[in-house]
Amino acid sequence: ETGVTQSPTHLIKTRGQQVTLRCSSQSGHNTVSWYQQALGQGPQFIFQYYREEENGRGNFPPRFSGLQFPNYSSELNVNALELDDSALYLCASSYPLGSDTQYFGPGTRLTVL
Amino acid sequence: GQQLNQSPQSMFIQEGEDVSMNCTSSSIFNTWLWYKQDPGEGPVLLIALYKAGELTSNGRLTAQFGITRKDSFLNISASIPSDVGIYFCAGQLPDSNYQLIWGAGTKLIIKP
Numbered sequence: 001e002t003g004v005t006q007s008p009t010h011l012i013k014t015r016g017q018q019v020t021l022r023c024s025s026q027s028g029h030n031t032v033s034w035y036q037q038a039l040g041q042g043p044q045f046i047f048q049y050y051r052e053e054e055n056g057r058g059n060f061p062p063r064f065s066g067l068q069f070p071n072y073s074s075e076l077n078v079n080a081l082e083l084d085d086s087a088l089y090l091c092a093s094s095y096p097l098g099s100d101t102q103y104f105g106p107g108t109r110l111t112v113l
Numbered sequence: 114g115q116q117l118n119q120s121p122q123s124m125f126i127q128e129g130e131d132v133s134m135n136c137t138s139s140s141i142f143n144t145w146l147w148y149k150q151d152p153g154e155g156p157v158l159l160i161a162l163y164k165a166g167e168l169t170s171n172g173r174l175t176a177q178f179g180i181t182r183k184d185s186f187l188n189i190s191a192s193i194p195s196d197v198g199i200y201f202c203a204g205q206l207p208d209s210n211y212q213l214i215w216g217a218g219t220k221l222i223i224k225p
Contacts, residue, residue: 004155033211042116042201042215043156056211090155100144100205100213104155 004093004105012111013081021076021108023091031055031097032074034066035090037107043090049074050097078110086112119202119216125224126192134219135186136202144205145178145185146213151198159200160187189221197223 005024013019025032031050035043045058049068063079072093078085088109092102117136126132136145144163148156160171162178162185169176176187185204189196202216 031211040217042119042203042217043213044215045212048211056209058212092155098211100146100161101158102213104157106154 004091004103006089006091006105006108008108009106010109010111012113014113015081015083017081017112018077018079019081019110021078021089021091021110023074023076023093023105025072025074025091025093026103029093029095029103030072031094031099032068032072033092033094033102034074034076035092036060036085037088037090039087046076055097081112083112086110117202117204117214117216119219121219122217123220123222125222127224128192128194130192132189132192132196132221133186134200134202135184136204136216137184138204138214139183140204140206140214141182142204142214143182143207145176146203146205147174147176147185147187148201148203149198150201150218156201192221192223194223197221 007022033048034046037043046060047057048055052068065077067075088107090107092104094102117138119136147159150156160176165182167178173190199218201218203213
């Protein structure tokens with residue numbers, strides 16, 4: 001059974017640029033959640049995707065958007081990057097919808113200069 | 114964003130000692146979860162609690178769901194070197210079936 005994978009591992013961007021982060025969910029998991037984890041903090045919920053639709057959203061601006069594909073993999077897109085967007089971005093998959101047992105990937109470390 | 118109050122922020126302990134950490138909230142939670150995160154990795158679920166007063170063990174780890182539903186604690190008995198890492202509590206609000214609210218973490222360091 002393959003776990004949750006994320007790419008890339010690390011990324012450096014400059015302010016104003018756009019970034020796309022990718023996540024492959026664990027086999028059989030149809031729900032993907034994205035979190036932002038700033039240094040020294042717990043994860044903050046960005047949004048969740050279920051069956052290719054956004055199922056819920058945390059307190060993040062619209063420049064944070066996502067997609068889920070038929071194979072349940074997912075993308076997180078961030079436009080107009082700001083310095084405060086520098087963080088570890090975590091993807092978690094789960095099954096069924098509403099399950100609190102989420103399996104996390106290793107994350108993508110984004111640095112915005 | 115909303116966060117749980119987790120304490121202590123860090124702990125320096127000797128190998129073999131017992132460890133205790135807790136989380137409190139002003140809100141009632143339906144579920145309390147405890148995760149561990151190692152450097153360069155995502156959080157891993159340790160224990161899940163679903164009922165007020167519930168006490169659950171996972172090996173040397175024991176966690177309890179507070180009676181008021183606003184707090185939880187995690188105990189680790191007889192700590193070993195591989196216990197080092199950051200422990201997070203997370204809770205699920207009654208009106209949400211998808212969003213987890215997280216504490217800021219307790220960093221566990223074992224003194225040489």
